[in-house]
Amino acid sequence: MITCTEAVKQFWQYLDDDLAPKQQQLVDDHLGICRQCCGELEFARVLQSVLEDQRSVDELPAEVRERMARFVKELER
Amino acid sequence: MAGGKTAQAGFSEVAMASLPRIYRLARRLANRGAEDLVQETLMRAYQRFGQLQHVEAGPAWMSAIMLNVYRDGLRRSKRSIDELAFDDVDEYSLYRKVEEEDPFPYSDSLHLDFIAQFGRDDVLAILLAMPEIYRAPLVLHYVEGYSTKEIARNLGAPLGTILARLHRARKLFERDLWNYADREGLLTKSHMKESVVP
Known part of the structure; x- marks a missing residue:
């Protein structure tokens, strides 16, 4: 059995499916008996989705697009 | 120069179609050096354009080239060896911090309400400050969406190093979310927004 601190340290990797089978089993066992850590795991999932949400940000400024278009034209000369 | 006239004629189309993705990546990797990183990537991509088999793979191909350029830059500047020391961040838990500080005492969904205070620009600002x-x-x-093995390969670092940095990065991100919210006044009642999980 592992402690809450040990379990929490591994939650992001657990969600990434990046833990060795033995470690994953230890986290699973801990989650089976610890409601607090279940909440913490759900929160880690939310934090991941906050990062993944950055994928949809379209932030290419028009002036950068223009500068890069000119740069590409120069390359092709 | 790689690529014939036909291929080069298509380069500008591939480059401009890839630009939003590679600029987004460059901004998050190099922040203020983003435009330089994009330009170096475009130069290298132009030289190798003949190697691109399918035009629709252009953005992914350009991203891979950008990672190579970025890695080479890290090696040149030796920035990659500047590990920072953090005393207690490895065991930081934002979940517990929010619970202990209880910034919204009347909330039924405290943690989700906390996260709902952050817009995409706030999250970007936090990432860029790391x-x-x-x-x-x-x-x-x-x-x-790169795997840890792909990151290790692309950045030319051992997998164990990348895993350790990723762990520290997640915890730094958690800590920085709290510090940013505190500093920017996101925890005041008047600022509170309803929770909408992204």
Whole structure:
């Protein structure tokens, strides 16, 4: 059995499916008996989705697009 | 120069179609050096354009080239070895911090309400303020979708090093979310927004 601190340290990797089978089993066992850590795991999932949400940000400024278009034209000369 | 006239005639189309993706990646990797990184990537891509088999793979191909350029830059500047020391961040838990501080005492969904205070620009500002060696694996893994093995290969670092940095990066991100919210006044009642999980 592992402690809450040990379990929490591994939650992001657990969600990434990046833990060795033995470690994953230890986290699973801990989650089976610890409601607090279940909440913490759900929160880690939310934090991941906050990062993944950055994928949809379209932030290419028009002036950068223009500068890069000119740069590409120069390359092709 | 690689690529014939036909291929080169298509380069500008591929480059401009790839630009939003590679600029987004460059901004998150290099922050203020983003435009330089994009230009170096375009130069290298132009030289190798003949190697691109399918035009629709252009954005992914350009991203891979950008990672090579970025890695080479890290090696040149030796920025990659500047590990930072953090006393207690490895065991930081934002979940517990929010619970202990209880910024919204009347909330039924305290943690979700906390996260709902952050817009995408807030999250971007937090990422850009992180030390580069931790920001890079975090962005590549969670924003760009690279596996840890791919990150290790592309950045030319051992897998164990990338895993350790990624762990620290996640915890730094948690800590920085709290510090940013505190500093920017996101925890005041008047600022509170309803929770909408992204």
